[in-house]
Amino acid sequence: MPTLGIITGKATSLVNVANDIAYAFRNKGYETIVSVERIIHFRAKEMFDKAIIFMVFDPFYIAPYLLNYLNYNRYGIKTVMYIDTAGKPKPYLIRDWMKKGIKYVSNSNFSRSMLVEAGIPVLDVVYHGINLEDVEVVKNDAEDLKNEFKERLGVNVLFGTVCTNHPKKNLRVFSNVVRKCVERLRDAGFVIVSKPEAEPLFKGVKNVVFDDSMGKMPRLESLALIGSFDYLIHPSISEGFGMPVLEAQAFGVPPIHGDYAPLTEISLKEASLRVAISRIDFNNFEEGIFYKCHHYEVEDMVEQVEKAYDIYNSMHEDYVEMSSKCLENAKRFDAKNIYLRLEKYIQ
Incomplete structure (x- = not known):
């Protein structure tokens, strides 16, 4: 089985979800790596084959993670953005490149509606799970x-x-x-x-x-x-x-x-x-x-x-x-x- 990298931030709530994602994929036979630091693409290529990036869609902080997403996919690391938001990301802070060519999955129907309203296309909703x-x-x-x-x-x-x-x-x-x-x-x-x-x-x-x-x-x-x-x-x-x-x-x-x-x-x-x-x-x-x-x-x-x-x-x-x-x-x-x-x- 391939190795899955799960990239997230340092907040406890983010880390808990990342660890539960890792638990789920380990149960299916994946090797998993959870990182609270962004990993540059050429190093990531040596560490894992696929990636899930879990973050809050706050335009003040999301851009570096989206760049990771784009570079990972260019280097052959199949990646998805798993996104949370408690409201509408400020549209004037969202760049056009953030809306195109990125696979977004949200954690609730509410999050999805807020993202779509801000112009972010969302493919699916996957609720958080509990171990x-x-x-x-x-x-x-x-x-x-x-x-x-x-x-x-x-x-x-x-x-x-x-x-x-x-x-x-x-x-x-x-x-x-x-x-x-x-x-x-x-x-x-x-x-x-x-x-x-x-x-x-x-x-x-x-x-x-x-x-x-x-x-x-x-x-x-x-x-x-x-x-x-x-x-x-x-x-x-x-x-x-x-x-x-x-x-x-x-x-x-x-x-x-x-x-x-x-x-x-x-x-x-x-x-x-x-x-x-x-x-x-x-x-x-x-x-x-x-x-x-x-x-x-x-x-x-x-x-x-x-x-x-x-x-x-x-x-x-x-x-x-x-x-x-x-x-x-x-x-x-x-x-x-x-x-x-x-x-x-x-x-």
Whole structure:
């Protein structure tokens, strides 16, 4: 079998996907190399026969990776661009050469629509996958963590959030959600995993554990953490995919999230709690993307958290059914199967 090179950036979210792609292709017999550095074409030719380049389509950063793509193909390395975006890349930053002769595959229908709107042709959609073998490895650890958190906080229902402090993650608004919830739901606890800069937002709030190890935690530990929650709350207002929503479902953890694509593409309506969107706009965030932001009201998010709390405490059979449906849904995204859909684009 040939050797596959997977080129991506240094962000933890990118590396996790790259490693799962490698896992899928290794299962089919490929040798794989994952690199968080771009590899010049003449060296790449000595290292691998085919390549998948996975990146966010931000015009400020994507050009060198697209040049890699073009040079790889010129040197006989069959390559595909696997792309994520949480909004519309700024058209005035996109050069004509970026729109021609490049095979783009996006990670959600939402991403595809944003790219096409910006003039980027997209051949296909291949959703991200979850390594279900890794999930099995850490299930016992996840249960132990759940018990530790509940004992530490003295609560019965555990809500968790795992995200960076990027403005699109909406942590400032979400901190107000948490403050209201802990006052109304005495038996609810919250675990917030983010960057250290987000800690002041939750400082002094009762029944909250803040962990600043976002991006530094080993992959299996982060999975176990997500699996320890009774519910995952995904507060983000803008996503290209929303990986924690999928990861939670692989443990049977129902997600609470804004009612918008791509999150609605990967969760089930009957096994998630969706927060009504009150306003949609595009935000700059001083990057190369106009992020499509789906805003919700604090009270609407609080209402869904309260509903989740009641389901867990008073209608636990319904919670168990939701959990079971999440587990079944996650099987559709088994990494070792779903990422092989990229193979036809490197033949």
